[in-house]
Amino acid sequence: MKRPLLAILILLVFTGSFTRVQARELTANLSYAAFSTPDNKTYIETYLSLIGSSVYYVKNEKGNYQAAVDILMTVTANDSIKDFRRYVLHSPETSDTNNCPNFLDLQRFTLPIGLYDLQITMFDVNRNPQRVITNKRSLIVDIDPDSIGLSHIEMLESYEKATKQSAITKSGYDLIPYVASFYPGNMANLTFYAEVYNTAKVLPKDSRFLVSYYIENAETRTRMTDFNAFQKMQPASVNSILYSFNISNLPSGNYNLIIEVRNSSNRLLSLRSVSFERFNPGVEIKLEDVAAIDVSNTFASKITSADTLADYIRSLRPISTENEKEFAENQIKAGDIKLMQQYLYNFWLTRNELNPEGAWIKFKGQVDKVNANYGTQIMRGYQTDRGRVYLQYGPPDQIVPMYNEPSSYPYEIWQYYTIRGNATDDVNNPQNTTQSNRRFVFANFDLVTNNFQLIHSDARGEVRDDRWKVRLTKRDNANPNLDSNQNPSQYGGRADDFFINPH
Numbered sequence: 001m002k003r004p005l006l007a008i009l010i011l012l013v014f015t016g017s018f019t020r021v022q023a024r025e026l027t028a029n030l031s032y033a034a035f036s037t038p039d040n041k042t043y044i045e046t047y048l049s050l051i052g053s054s055v056y057y058v059k060n061e062k063g064n065y066q067a068a069v070d071i072l073m074t075v076t077a078n079d080s081i082k083d084f085r086r087y088v089l090h091s092p093e094t095s096d097t098n099n100c101p102n103f104l105d106l107q108r109f110t111l112p113i114g115l116y117d118l119q120i121t122m123f124d125v126n127r128n129p130q131r132v133i134t135n136k137r138s139l140i141v142d143i144d145p146d147s148i149g150l151s152h153i154e155m156l157e158s159y160e161k162a163t164k165q166s167a168i169t170k171s172g173y174d175l176i177p178y179v180a181s182f183y184p185g186n187m188a189n190l191t192f193y194a195e196v197y198n199t200a201k202v203l204p205k206d207s208r209f210l211v212s213y214y215i216e217n218a219e220t221r222t223r224m225t226d227f228n229a230f231q232k233m234q235p236a237s238v239n240s241i242l243y244s245f246n247i248s249n250l251p252s253g254n255y256n257l258i259i260e261v262r263n264s265s266n267r268l269l270s271l272r273s274v275s276f277e278r279f280n281p282g283v284e285i286k287l288e289d290v291a292a293i294d295v296s297n298t299f300a301s302k303i304t305s306a307d308t309l310a311d312y313i314r315s316l317r318p319i320s321t322e323n324e325k326e327f328a329e330n331q332i333k334a335g336d337i338k339l340m341q342q343y344l345y346n347f348w349l350t351r352n353e354l355n356p357e358g359a360w361i362k363f364k365g366q367v368d369k370v371n372a373n374y375g376t377q378i379m380r381g382y383q384t385d386r387g388r389v390y391l392q393y394g395p396p397d398q399i400v401p402m403y404n405e406p407s408s409y410p411y412e413i414w415q416y417y418t419i420r421g422n423a424t425d426d427v428n429n430p431q432n433t434t435q436s437n438r439r440f441v442f443a444n445f446d447l448v449t450n451n452f453q454l455i456h457s458d459a460r461g462e463v464r465d466d467r468w469k470v471r472l473t474k475r476d477n478a479n480p481n482l483d484s485n486q487n488p489s490q491y492g493g494r495a496d497d498f499f500i501n502p503h
Contacts, residue, residue, distance in 0.1 A: 033152035040145035049179035052100035064093035068125035171240035196239040218254035222292035300345035318391035385454035
């Protein structure tokens with residue numbers, strides 16, 4: 001499945017290189033939007049955001065550090081130049097080159113209705129030798145001067161009341177563009193601006209019209225619960241729209257932001273949409289949103305047994321968030337086959353939107369492996385401690401199997417050179433959850449089944465028992481000192497040595 005592309009918001013990433021302390025890449029994001037003036041002159045706004053950490057800083061005459069990027073923008077149509085800009089964009093001054101914020105540039109091009117090409121050429125002024133970077137993208141101006149229409153939607157990082165008119169001022173507000181289509185988990189709001197044109201020209205003076213905006217699922221085209229708003233307006237030369245959705249509870253996925261203009265008879269007069277991607281894996285899933293997922297002709301639709309679906313969904317627990325675990329168990333209890341199909345498909349869609357089936361097949365292969373190796377007469381392999389750890393962290397780098405030590409229960413020690421944090425850890429900051437050289441101790445206390453219990457691990461979030469060696473050797477020590485962390489006297493016991501240095 002392809003990620004939705006923006007019809008009215010284009011994201012460009014320019015890559016080059018330069019040297020500061022080490023080689024880096026000159027990186028910029030670009031978006032654009034089309035608007036119209038009250039006298040029906042249409043124009044394009046371009047929003048260029050330079051990544052502050054990707055440019056080369058030098059000291060200026062004030063003793064501060066500053067970067068400079070030479071930029072040439074050329075707008076063409078049918079190989080004819082319609083407009084161009086050549087300028088040097090300077091970064092804000094800074095005294096600390098380790099803390100370099102992104103900096104923004106806005107340009108306006110007055111253009112009539114039509115299709116255009118925008119070519120951008122730029123290089124880092126302070127880099128030597130200079131590497132020229134060129135990219136070309138299409139633009140569209142499609143605002144009809146004689147009918148009710150909408151501008152393109154401008155996504156915003158922030159806004160505030162304007163104290164004076166500037167290039168970023170519209171309708172009395174200073175608007176800071178958000179030059180991206182990706183909303184990570186730490187962004188709580190989706191803010192946007194748009195304009196409605198020609199309502200005074202087309203509608204009766206004393207009439208009213210409705211402007212509504214909502215977020216829809218990009219795959220199913222269904223509206224998301226709790227992300228709808230509207231306002232009634234009176235005709236004017238230009239009607240402005242400035243609104244912010246709180247998307248803290250919007251699950252991960254691909255969405256469209258829709259703006260509609262309708263008359264008093266509810267007839268659609270104009271519509272605009274912009275696509276965006278949300279990454280928010282910790283949010284609780286809503287039943288109505290999962291129920292909107294279309295699973296026709298997907299791998300999930302081919303699984304028609306309620307028992308099989310329940311088994312597959314339960315196998316996801318080791319890699320699920322707490323919200324997903326609770327939601328999934330409720331669906332299993334309800335026994336609704338379609339809803340279980342939708343849940344299974346949506347689970348993998350949010351993790352691999354390009355190939356959810358491939359991701360599921362790969363994971364199912366691991367589930368089949370743990371079921372074969374770690375299952376018991378009454379438990380599936382993924383329900384056991386070894387199966388859970390294997391699915392959650394992957395195969396261990398080393399396994400020390402000790403099944404016949406004279407004075408110990410059978411045990412295994414697993415070592416991971418590197419593991420990532422639990423599914424319930426801070427998923428927005430995975431670098432904070434990486435752990436090195438972590439070990440897990442599993443013991444089989446009943447000596448009959450294949451159920452090895454996790455009795456100790458030094459991994460964060462896992463069971464920790466500093467007296468695990470006492471438990472392991474309790475087989476030959478009926479009255480061990482439970483306050484001691486040392487191994488009781490035993491013959492041939494090497495658990496402590498293997499834990500410290502698995503080999």
